[in-house]
Amino acid sequence: MITVLQPGTQLLIEDLGRPGCAAVGLSPSGALDTRALRLANRLVGNDPGAAGLELLLGGAELEFDAEALLAVTGACGPLSLAAAGLPPAEAAAGRPVRVPAGARLRIGPARAGLRYYVAVAGGIEAEPLMGSRSTDVLSGLGPAPLRAGDVLAVGSPAGHPDTGWLPTPVPPQGRIVVRVQPGPRLDWFARGTWQRLTGRDWTVSPDSNRVGVRLLGRPLERTAADELPSEGLITGAVQVPASGLPTVFLSDHPVTGGYPVPAVVVPADLPLLAQARPGQPVRFLAPPPDPTS
Template structure:
C-alpha cells in the first residue's frame, strides 16, 4: 500500500513524535512541530500514537492512494478535496483506491497534518521516521513523484470527542534560562512587554522574531553549550530566536530564556508577518496561569 506524491508543495516532510535520547550524539529530536495536531490526526484515523504523518507547509500538497484508506487532516486550516469534492477538515474521511487527495494552501496557521490509516511506513532511523531538516537525518524531504509506503491499518477511526486546545492569546510564556544574567532589567522588561513580528526566515529549526533589539549587559564570548527545545537565544543583533524541533544541540549565543513546552505548538503555526508576545514568569507563575485564555481548533 502506498501514496503517490503528485505535488509536494513548499515543504512536506514525514514526522512522528520525534527522535529521543540522541542529543549526546548531536542528533536533535525532530518530530511534528505541532505535536497535538499530529496526535489528533493519528487518533482520528485509529493509528498508533507513534505512527508517522505528513507535515505540509503553507502551500499544501496533493497525493494519490493506491488503496482504500481512512485519512484525516488537522493543524493549519486548509481546504481538503478528494477527487475534487470538498471533505471535512479535522475529521476521519474514507476514500476509495485511486483517489486523489488535495490539501489546499493554509488559510490560517502554517502546518497541516495528513494522517493515513496505517501510517507512513518508511524505514526508521535511530528509532524514528521523522525528517530532521537541519542535519537531514531520517527520510528525505518529500518530492514530487515520490512513492510513500503505508502500513497495514489495524485500528478503528475515532470521533472528534477531544479537540486541540489553543491559548486564545498569541503569547509565549518564557522562564529565565541559564544565561538570564546576560541582559539587564530594562531588556527583560522589553522582552516581556514588546510585541514581536515573525520573520520570513523562520523554519523548523527556529522561530525568528523581529522587534526593538534587546541590549546585552554582557558582551564577552560564550563557549558553545547545550541547547534545549524552546530555548530563546539572543544573537548580537538583539533579535530573539526560539529554537524548535530541528534545532542544533549546541550554540554559542546566550540562552536567556526557555519557552514553556505547552506553548511551542503556537510557534509551529505563526505565519511570517504575524505578531506574538512573550511573558516572562516563574515556574509557579506558569501553574497559576495555565488555565487562562484557551480556545479550541
C-alpha cells in the same frame, strides 16, 4: 501506497521525533505541531507516535492506490477529494475521512496557521533512524523531503478510529501568546531585559523555519562582553545572537550553541509557534510572581 503528485512548498515525513539523542549530535526533530499530529493519529486509530506527513502552507496533491482512512489537522484551508469519474468534493478537516481507491486528496493554501498534518491509518512507513522516521532538515538525516513522483508505503491499520467528536484547535490569526520561563543566561543582558522581552510584541520573521522562529523588534542589549562557550540547547530555548533579536528554537535546532539564552518557552506552547505565520505578532507571557518570595 500513496503517490505524491504535488509536494507543495515542503512535504516531510514526521513522527514525534528522537528525543534523548543530543549526546550523539542529533536534534529531537519530529512534528513541530505535536498536538496536531497526535490528534490526526487518534482520529484514524494510530498510535500517537505513528509517522504522518507535515505540509508547509499547502499546495500538495496525493493519490491513494487503495482505500484508506485519513485525517488532516493543523493549518486551516480548503481540502478536496477527487474520486475516479467524479467531480472533486470538499473534505472535512479534523475528522476521519474514508478515501476510495484511486482518489486524490488536494490540500489548498493555508488560510490560518502554517503547517498541515496528514495521518493515514497504519502510519507512513520509512526507514527509522534512532527509533524515529522523522526528517531533520538541519542535519539532512531521516527521510528526504518528498518530491513529485515519490511513492509512500502505508502500514497495516491496527487500531480503531475515534469517530466521536474531538475538539480541533484552530491556529490563532492574531497575536500568539506563549509562556516563558527565565533562561540560564538572563544575567548576560541589561537590567530590565526580562520586562522588555515579555512586555511587548515581537513579529515573526519570514526567515523562520523548522530550526527556529526568528523574531523582529527592538533588539535586546547585552552587558556581558565575554565569549560564551558552546553549551547544550533544548527545544524552546530563546537564543539571542549579536543582532539582539531573539530566535525560538524548534524541533530541528542545533544541539549546542554559543549565544546566550535568557528565556525558554514552555513546551506545551511550542505548537502555537509551529503555526506562526510571517508578520504575525508574538507575545511572551512571564510566569506570575511567586507569592512566597
